[in-house]
Amino acid sequence: MSNPVWLWTIDQRLSGWSANLAFQGPRSEDAGPCWSFGRYGRTETALSDGRLVRIGGEYEDWYDPDFYIYNDVIVTDGAGQTEIFGYSEDAFPPTDFHTATLVEDLIFVIGNLSYPENRQQRAQLLTLDTNGYRFERVAASGDTPPWLYKHSAEYSGHGRILVRGGLMIHPHWSISVENIDDWQFDLGSHSWYRLTRRAWPRFIFRRADRNPNHLYDMRRLGRLQMSRGRWDDLRARLSSDLGTEPRLDLVEKLYRPAVPHEVVLQGKDEFRVQRLSVDGVTVRYDEGRHDVTITVEGTLPIDIVEHLRTDLLKKLVEIEGAAFDCMPLLSD
Numbered sequence: 102m103s104n105p106v107w108l109w110t111i112d113q114r115l116s117g118w119s120a121n122l123a124f125q126g127p128r129s130e131d132a133g134p135c136w137s138f139g140r141y142g143r144t145e146t147a148l149s150d151g152r153l154v155r156i157g158g159e160y161e162d163w164y165d166p167d168f169y170i171y172n173d174v175i176v177t178d179g180a181g182q183t184e185i186f187g188y189s190e191d192a193f194p195p196t197d198f199h200t201a202t203l204v205e206d207l208i209f210v211i212g213n214l215s216y217p218e219n220r221q222q223r224a225q226l227l228t229l230d231t232n233g234y235r236f237e238r239v240a241a242s243g244d245t246p247p248w249l250y251k252h253s254a255e256y257s258g259h260g261r262i263l264v265r266g267g268l269m270i271h272p273h274w275s276i277s278v279e280n281i282d283d284w285q286f287d288l289g290s291h292s293w294y295r296l297t298r299r300a301w302p303r304f305i306f307r308r309a310d311r312n313p314n315h316l317y318d319m320r321r322l323g324r325l326q327m328s329r330g331r332w333d334d335l336r337a338r339l340s341s342d343l344g345t346e347p348r349l350d351l352v353e354k355l356y357r358p359a360v361p362h363e364v365v366l367q368g369k370d371e372f373r374v375q376r377l378s379v380d381g382v383t384v385r386y387d388e389g390r391h392d393v394t395i396t397v398e399g400t401l402p403i404d405i406v407e408h409l410r411t412d413l414l415k416k417l418v419e420i421e422g423a424a425f426d427c428m429p430l431l432s433d
Contacts, residue, residue, distance in 0.1 A: 102173070102184075102185045102186065102187045103185075104136075104185065106120075106124075106136070107136055107138075107185060108183055108185070110136065110137075110138045111138045111175065111177075111183050111185075112183075113138075114138060114139065115137075115138055115139065116137050116138070116139030116160065116167075117129070117134060117135040117136060117137030117139070117160050117161070117167040117169070118135070118137075118161075118167055119139070120135055120136065120137065120138075121135040121167070128166070129166035129167045130166045134160070134166065134167045134168060134169040135167055137160035137167060137169070138175075139160065140157075140158030140159055140160050140171065140197075141158060141159055141160070141197065141198075142157070142158050142159050142197035142198035142199070142214065142250075142251075143155055143156065143157055143158025143159075143171075143197070144156045144157070144158075144199060144200065144201035144210075145201075146201045146203050146208055148203070148231060150178075150179065151178060151179025151180075152176055152177065152178050152179065152231075153176070153177045154174060154175075154176050154201075154208065154229070154231065155174065155175040155176070155177075156174055156196070156199070156201055156208070156210060156229065157170070157171050157172060157173070157174075157193075157195070157196035157197055157199065158170075158171055158196075158197050159171065159195075159197040159198075159214075170195035170196070170197050170214075170215060170216060171195060171196075171197075172187075172188055172190060172193045172194055172195045172196060173185055173186060173187050173188065173193075174186040174188075174193075174229065174234055176234070186234045188236060192236050193227065193236045194213070194215060194219055194225070195215050195216060195219065196210065196213045196215060196225070197213065197214050197215065197250075198212065198213065198214040198250040198251045199211060199212045199213045199225070199250065200212055200252060200253065200254035200264070201229075202254045202255065202256050202262050203231075203256070204256055204262075204288065206230060206231050206232055207228045207229065207230060207231070208228065208229040208231060209226070209227075209228055209239075209254075209262060209286070209288075210225070210226070210227040210228065210229060210236075211224065211225070211226055211249070211252075211254050211262070211264060211286070212224050212225060212248075212249040212250045212251075212252055212254075212264075212267065213225040213248075213249075213250055214250040214251070220248050220270055221248060222247065222248065223245040223246070223247060223248065224245055224246045224247065224248060224249040225248075226238070226239040226241055226245075226286070227239060239291055240291065241286070241291050241292065241293055242290075242291060242292045242293070243287075243290075243292035243293035243294055244284075244293050244294060244295040245293045246264065246269065246280070246284045246293065246295075247269040247270065247271045248269060248270040248271070249264070249267055249268070249269050249280060250267055250268055250270075251266075251267040251268050252264055252265060252266050252267025252268075252280060253265050253266050253267070257285075260287060260288040260289045261285050261286065261287055261288065262285065262286045262288070263283065263284075263285055263296075264283070264284040264285070264286065265280075265283050265284075266279075266280055267279075267280045268280060276305065276392070278303075278305070278394075278430050279303075279387075279394070279396070281297075281299050281301055281303075281396070282295060282296070282297045282298060282299055283295075283296040283297045284296060301396055301397055301398055301399065302395075302396075302397040302401075302406045302429075303394065303395065303396045303397070303429065303430040303431075304394065304395045304410050304413075304427055304428065304429055304430065305392050305393070305394045305427070305428050305430060306392060306393045306394070306395075306413060306414060306417055306425050306426070306427050306428075307391060307392045307425065307426050307428070308391075308421060308423050308424070308425055308426075309423065309424040309425060309426050310423060310424075311391070312423075313390045313391050314390065314391065314392075314393070314417070314421055315339055315342060315343065315347070315420075315421060316352065316355075316388055316393070316420070317373070317388075317390065318335060318338075318339055319339065319347050319348075319349060319352045319420070320352060321335065322335055322336055322339065322347060322349060323349045323352065323353065343421065343422050344422055345422060348419060348420050351416055351419055351420050352420060354416070355386075355413070355416050355417075355420070356375045356377065356386045356413075358377075358408060358409050358412040358413070359408070359412065360379060360405055360408055360409070361379070361380075362377040362378060362379045362384070363377065363378040364376075364377060364378075365377060365378055365383065373387070373388040373389070374386070374387055374388070375388075379401060379405065379409075380401060380405070381399075382397060382398060382399035382400065382401050383397075383398040383399065384396070384397050384398070384401075384409060385398060386413075393413065393417065394430075395409060395410065395413060397409070410427060414427050
């Protein structure tokens, strides 16, 4: 594909918003998304001859007028010359938050978030030939992971790719959930193998009305890291939303159940994640805008697990003044 505007946008490292501003283009709400070089969930693979192969990615989120998930490949050679390769969606669907693993002349493209209507029951698996930039779908057998994205993949040698972490969308779940197992793809047999089957108790808590929770703003209020005027405005808004004064005292004790435990220090790159050690087993709380998840990373007595579940459920109901659903997440 030869498009001088796109090539200039790549050279200037511009996002869709910045490119449209530079050209004083039409409103994206009217004309559609502006092509963007700046993206999230794109992979960049360096080849031994100096080429850099960039695959797919998305720009912005669904609510932004420039939101778009790309199905192209951008290749820059060692001399700085760039080519853009475009594909039909049958050959290469819109793909983001995948992994790209180089094995000899092939890049194995594993996983994808994509648009909701494009998602399947099993993880996407394609290869890109670095000689002719042709995509091929891989017909895999075995225990294929569910639809997977934001994971990691590495070539472990002996013709195998190890896949860990990330998020999965399962046909039995209405939300994305953490992938807690390890998977392996055998390049010779084109077979998937599930290496672990961690039967960790997991529960996700969401407001029954599916509205966002107020935990983030309550924590901001408790930290007092704003001017008095902004603090008063935030407190007034929360009081109005909740119908009562914010229960900051209960928010501070949200992840402190009445069972013997030790608090595990939070990792420096983690956000809204708290861990406890209960009888030597890590209990992890992941706090989001719409949900809170408990993951028991091991085996605890059933009564302890039930206490962790009901303790959190009761506190969330009291904090929000709203009904909550608690859904167990069971590995297949």
